[in-house]
Amino acid sequence: MLRLPRFGIVTPTRVEDAVAALATPGARVVAGGTDLLPNLKHRLDAPPVLVSLARLPLGHVTRDGASIVIGAGVTLAALAEHPLIAAEMPSLARAAGLVASPILRNLGTLGGNLCLDTRCRYVNQTEGWREALGRCLKSGGDRCHVVPGGQTCVAALSSDCAPVLVSLDAEVVLHGPAGRRVVPLEALYRADGVAHLTRAPDELLVEVRVPVAPGPRLAAYVKWTVRKSIDFPLISVALRFDLDAEGVDGRIVGASIVAGALASTPRRVRKTEALHGLRLADPATADAVARLAGAQLKPLDNVPYDAVYRRRMIPVHVRRAVAALAAGAS
Ligand SMILES: Cc1cc2nc3c(=O)[nH]c(=O)nc-3n(C[C@H](O)[C@H](O)[C@H](O)COP(=O)(O)OP(=O)(O)OC[C@H]3O[C@@H](n4cnc5c(N)ncnc54)[C@H](O)[C@@H]3O)c2cc1C
Ligand code: SF4
Structure with a gap:
């Protein structure tokens, strides 16, 4: 049986007090604990104190002008079922509803x-397993088992919501000792699996702000796993198509394709302008989107499934998702 290490815990009721508690060296935030606690059991970290968000007022979902504002403490279950999210950003509702299992979605938060x-x-294993193989950059060693000779960790960001929210141009509000700052969600991540967040250790992510679509839009989230439940994504692609006034029968005027589970940041597919002017309803459009994604999204052996298979399957799943969107099935 894996046991938790010893740690202290504080449960502030004000964001300012939570931020002050994070000044303790090594302190960590705990929200639902569904990621943090398994990692502590695997001895991937040993914080002296956890700062719980359980009593902070971060459970809101509201409309603020042209944005939807979502508190960091909103659970994935609530997000998946919220009528405003379902109406305005169905790909986010879908991604949240595909995370793990009902129990984990009831506890796990958006933040x-x-x-x-x-x-x-090579790292999300027991301590003995890691020791037997030899420590890597993320576990205190000097090598990478995925990219031999590599100097930067390429561990995967396996969040289901991150690629979708990046595809929707979301921003996050970080609250630190100097107050609040707003950054694009994309800028929260850096390409280093050891320290992949740009938030300071004493900053809390308190809110996510997502602009509402200014015109007709169709969006989807592709997630492929071996099991149909309690699995992190092995293929993860968020799709967003802004359309002209004709809607689903019209032409693409903006497109965003963002993949997760490849590297330490969500990966944006470039040159989507090539899709502008295409009709979503035209079967050739699904092929064009699949080709673009397939050419640029290159899985590594960082997650537990064959990278070559995942690479080949990306265009297959993307093509199906675009076809389903065009048919009104998603
Ligand atoms: C068996 C299993 C399957 C899973 N499957 C999936 C899956 O399919 N898809 C998926 O996306 N996830 C999956 N997860 C991971 C996890 O359940 C979810 O990602 C969940 O949303 C994490 O939220 P939490 O509130 O429990 O985070 P916590 O575990 O509390 O925290 C996660 C990390 O975020 C930090 N943190 C939390 N809140 C904040 C905040 N507001 N500001 C700053 N830092 C913060 C914590 O310090 C910690 O480092 C799985 C987990 C398990 C155990
Ligand atoms: S990619 Fe994996 S093996 Fe390589 S340094 Fe990161 S955690 Fe270690």
Whole structure:
């Protein structure tokens, strides 16, 4: 049986007090604990104190002008079922509803999902397993087992909500000792699996702000796993198509394709302008989107499934998702 290490815990009721408690060296935030606690059991970290968000007022979902504002403490279950999210950003509702299992979605929060630690088949193991193989960059060693000779950890960000929210141009509000600052969600991540968040250790992610679509839009989230439940994504692609006034029968005027589970940051597919002017309802459009994604999204052996298979399957799943969107099935 894996046991938790010893730690203290504080449960502030004000954001300012939570931020002050994070000044303790090594202190960590705990929200639902569904990522943090398993990692502590695996001895991936040993914080002296946890700062719980359980009593902070971060459970709101509201409309603020042209944005939807979602508190970091909103659970994934609530997000998946919220009528405003379902109406305005169905790909986010879908991604939240696909995380893990009902029990984990009842506990897990949006803030925790976006601040999820990176994962790797060589590190998310017991301490003995890691020792037997030899420590890597993320576990205190000097090598990478995924990219031999590599100097930067490429562990995967396996959050289901992160690629979707990046595809929707979301921003996050961080609250630190100097007050609040707003950054694009994309800028929260850096390409280093050891320290993949740009938030300071004493900053809390308190809110996510997502702009509402200014016109007709269709969006989808592709997640493929071996099991249909309690599995992190092995293929993860968020799709967003802004359409002209004709809607689903019209032409694409903006497109965003963002993949998760590849590297330590969500990966944006470039040159989507090539899709502008295409009709979503035209079967050739699904092929064009699949080709673009397949050419740029290159899985590594960092998650526990064959990278070559995952690479080949990305265009297959993307093509199906675009076809389903065009048919009104998603
Ligand atoms: C068996 C299993 C299967 C899973 N499957 C999936 C899956 O399919 N998809 C998926 O996306 N996730 C999955 N997860 C991971 C996890 O359950 C979810 O990502 C969940 O949303 C994490 O939220 P939490 O509130 O429990 O985070 P916590 O565990 O409390 O925290 C996660 C990390 O975020 C930090 N953190 C939390 N909140 C904040 C905040 N507001 N500001 C700053 N830092 C913060 C914590 O310090 C910690 O480092 C799985 C977990 C398990 C155990
Ligand atoms: S990507 Fe390399 S350095 Fe990072 S956790 Fe995996 S094996 Fe370790």
